[in-house]
Amino acid sequence: MNKTKTFTIPTKAGTDVIDITSEVSKIVSDSKIKSGIACVFVAGSTASISTIEFEPNAVKDLKRALDKIAPENGDYEHHKTWGDDNGCAHVRACFMGPSRSFPFEDKKLILGTWQQIVLLDFDTKNRERKIIVQIVGK
Ligand code: ZN
Numbered sequence: 001m002n003k004t005k006t007f008t009i010p011t012k013a014g015t016d017v018i019d020i021t022s023e024v025s026k027i028v029s030d031s032k033i034k035s036g037i038a039c040v041f042v043a044g045s046t047a048s049i050s051t052i053e054f055e056p057n058a059v060k061d062l063k064r065a066l067d068k069i070a071p072e073n074g075d076y077e078h079h080k081t082w083g084d085d086n087g088c089a090h091v092r093a094c095f096m097g098p099s100r101s102f103p104f105e106d107k108k109l110i111l112g113t114w115q116q117i118v119l120l121d122f123d124t125k126n127r128e129r130k131i132i133v134q135i136v137g138k
Pocket of ligand 1: 078084085086087090
């Protein structure tokens with residue numbers, strides 16, 4: 001059996017990190033599927049799904065690390081293509097990936113105590129993000 005649900009989240013320009021654990025948990029618990037895998041995917045090439053201990057300093061540390069990989073004010077070839085200014089966002093999103101899969105049992109996600117599911121939006125303007133949760137199981 002499988003089930004696909006979507007929801008949208010408004011995000012702010014820059015690296016916006018948003019805890020979406022409760023939204024995903026609700027979709028899992030509301031579905032008729034007892035156990036399986038929930039794939040959480042963000043549509044777009046400048047955003048990602050991952051997990052982190054969602055506390056301000058861990059989020060700061062992650063932003064610092066990403067700034068070393070793809071600095072916001074770096075020099076990006078992508079800017080020549082469309083006149084975009086979001087080269088850093090594409091590189092960050094590619095490294096972090098657009099989706100993650102999460103196992104669940106008895107309609108409850110199996111996560112660590114300090115592990116939250118996060119949407120990361122790296123784009124240089126505010127966005128409305130569509131999150132797709134596809135559940136497979138029985
Ligand atoms: Zn672009």
